[in-house]
Amino acid sequence: MEDIKANVEQRFRETMQNSTGLAQFATVKREREDAGFKLNLMLGNDASQKSIRPTLIFIEPTNVEERMYFRLFYGGHRTFEDLPVGEVALHIVKDDSTSFSLPVELKAHGMNYLKLDAIQWTKTSQAARLAYKLVRDEIIVRTVENPLRDAIQTGQENDL
Numbered sequence: 001m002e003d004i005k006a007n008v009e010q011r012f013r014e015t016m017q018n019s020t021g022l023a024q025f026a027t028v029k030r031e032r033e034d035a036g037f038k039l040n041l042m043l044g045n046d047a048s049q050k051s052i053r054p055t056l057i058f059i060e061p062t063n064v065e066e067r068m069y070f071r072l073f074y075g076g077h078r079t080f081e082d083l084p085v086g087e088v089a090l091h092i093v094k095d096d097s098t099s100f101s102l103p104v105e106l107k108a109h110g111m112n113y114l115k116l117d118a119i120q121w122t123k124t125s126q127a128a129r130l131a132y133k134l135v136r137d138e139i140i141v142r143t144v145e146n147p148l149r150d151a152i153q154t155g156q157e158n159d160l
Contacts, residue, residue, distance in 0.1 A: 016055040019074035023056060025138050028068045036082035037106040042118030052116060058131040059083060059092035062103060072130065072134055091127040099125040
């Protein structure tokens with residue numbers, strides 16, 4: 001049974017590492033006249049010289065009043081456009097308890113570039129736990145959108 005669980009977890013992790021785009025179903029949009037903030041992320045190796053391969057990238061506004069504008073992306077995503085706020089904590093999430101976090105101030109009107117290399121992972125990360133919880137909640141919401149409809153088998157019925 002442990003082999004099955006480990007295999008499923010490994011496949012889930014690899015899928016998130018190789019996927020791009022938003023990992024959240026709904027986002028809170030920010031009404032503003034100027035263009036959103038942009039970030040191009042380049043990843044090197046961590047402190048143990050292993051390639052940085054995140055499962056998720058969690059961008060969290062540092063201002064408490066703006067936390068609703070967070071963004072959660074799959075780990076393969078590298079170019080972030082139209083981010084709603086400029087002062088953020090960037091969380092590179094490795095698994096459900098490990099991440100690297102860095103405060104970042106993005107400049108408006110153009111692309112911001114950030115290269116991460118020789119990072120130290122935090123093993124007991126609240127941000128990693130929260131990011132994984134958000135993904136699990138998204139999977140549940142998307143899977144159970146209409147349980148009655150989804151329980152009905154499709155196909156041709158035999159005439160009796």
